[in-house]
Amino acid sequence: MADIEPNFPDTDQATSKADARKAARKRGFLIFAGVVALVAAGVGIYEWIEGGRYVETDNAYVAAEVAQVTPLVAGPVRRVAVNNTQVVRKGDVLVELDPTDAKIALAAAEADYADALRKVRQTIATGTALSAQVGEKQADIARMTAQVQVAMADVQRAEIDLKRRQSLVGDGAVSGEELTTARNAYASAQGQLAAARANLAAAQAARGTANGQEAANAALVTGTTPETNPQVLAAKARLDQARINLDRTVIRAPVSGVVTQRTVQVGQSVAVGSPMMTIVPISQAYVDANYKESQLAHVRPGQPVTLTSDLYGDDVVYHGRVVGFSGGTGSALAVIPAQNATGNWIKVVQRLPVRVALDPHELGAHPLRIGLSMDATIDTRPEKDRSQTGQN
Structure with a gap:
């Protein structure tokens, strides 16, 4: 009786499917690796082209030259015309003193x-x-x-x-x-x-x-x-x-802005120079961006700056200009400066405040308050390059 070889069609078919899956998986990995390589290459090319042209920091805060309201003559307070958070215009009556004397x-x-x-x-x-x-x-x-x-x-x-x-x-x-x-x-x-x-x-x-x-x-x-x-x-x-002293019994707003830190009350007897309130001119706000010293090699006054605020998010973008640099770092100008003349000194990267002026029209559309956090990015490219790309 002749030997009959057994036939296992199901086993061969399963092996073929497994090989196909391995091949597909291999092709998928190759495609993924190719995409990753392309992305990395793109990022590398971008960094090679644009690297160093933009410097950014999230250590930036809104500031303004606030106006402190103080009386120029002494006397009892007869009327207080404003409250905290109230918006006033330059020349508005804030406080009236008793004019009898x-x-x-x-x-x-x-x-x-x-x-x-x-x-x-x-x-x-x-x-x-x-x-x-x-x-x-x-x-x-x-x-x-x-x-x-x-x-x-x-x-x-x-x-x-x-x-x-x-x-x-x-x-x-x-x-x-x-x-x-x-x-x-x-x-x-x-x-x-x-x-x-x-x-x-x-x-x-x-x-x-x-x-x-x-x-x-x-x-x-x-x-x-x-x-x-x-x-x-x-x-x-x-x-x-x-x-003049009689006219000064009526205290008016020196600038337009928002009333804050109001401490004066009706009936209070105020002395010359005693603080009564503060007015923040939000329409004249600016940003102090604290950049690392290693970021400032190519930063110059006049360069454009784009900024976003945590208050409005990325949907609102402010545009400004670099005005200048502080005369010293934050640590050097602190109330108690760091004393580095010791044997245990460890180098710490310092930050230098950079003053950025904001577009007043954008401020009018989206007002800011002093102390708010900002993200600032400075375009350090030469002006001719910014002109060619329409970003000057």
């Missing part, structure tokens, strides 16, 4: 100014009167001079008459009584001359006094008008200050 001070300054004007006008009028007195004293001197001349003539005439009579006494032509009369007349003329000279000296002294008074008075008003006199100007300055 300021109004009284203004009234006193107005009275002092009017009194100064009155005194200056009086001084000018006194100058006119003193000038008239000087003219009068000059006339007195002229009159006294004439009287001296008349008295000198009388002395000369009495002296001649006395000498003539004395020469006739020996001849008996003149009696003793006549001689005595002549002597008395001569003595009287000398006395009148002395009195006239004394009156002339007094008149000259009076003129000197009048001249001095006129000069002293003129020194107060010469070269000025009542409005430009120094005393009037000083009173006017005090009046202007009183008006």
Whole structure:
């Protein structure tokens, strides 16, 4: 009986299917490896082309030059017109102080100014009167001079008459009584001359006094008008200050922004310079991006920056420009700087704040608040390359 070989069709078919699956799996792995290789090559090419052209950081925060509101005059608070989170515009009334004391001070300054004007006008009028007195004293001197001349003539005439009579006494032509009369007349003329000279000296002294008074008075008003006199100007300055102090009892917003940190209350007595509230000008916000020192080799002022905020997510992209760099790293400018002059020093990569100015229109559409986190990416490519790609 011949041997019959057994036939196992099911076994051969299973083996074929297993081989096919292995082949398919191998092709799949090859395709996957090819895709991975292509992706890696693409990433490598991208990094080779674009690597170093963009520097990014998520260590960036919104900041702004906040305005602290403080009173410039002291007084009790009469009204507070705003609350925290309220949006105000520049010039809006924030706080009103009691103006009673300021109004009284203004009234006193107005009275002092009017009194100064009155005194200056009086001084000018006194100058006119003193000038008239000087003219009068000059006339007195002229009159006294004439009287001296008349008295000198009388002395000369009495002296001649006395000498003539004395020469006739020996001849008996003149009696003793006549001689005595002549002597008395001569003595009287000398006395009148002395009195006239004394009156002339007094008149000259009076003129000197009048001249001095006129000069002293003129020194107060010469070269000025009542409005430009120094005393009037000083009173006017005090009046202007009183008006300013009254105006300062109404405290207005120095900038447009959002009210924060309001501490003032109605009835509180505030001193000059005491903090009352802070206004954050959110329309003027900027970003301080803290880059590692190793990232800043190609960063320059003016380069474009794209930013996103955790507040709005990646759907809102802000555009800005590099303004400049801080004068020192964060650790160097800390309240207590790190002391590295020790034997246990370990090098730590430092971060330098980079100031980024934001587009005001984008800020208006999507307002930010100070302290919010930002992601910032700086395009460090040359300007001509950015122009060619339309990204300048």
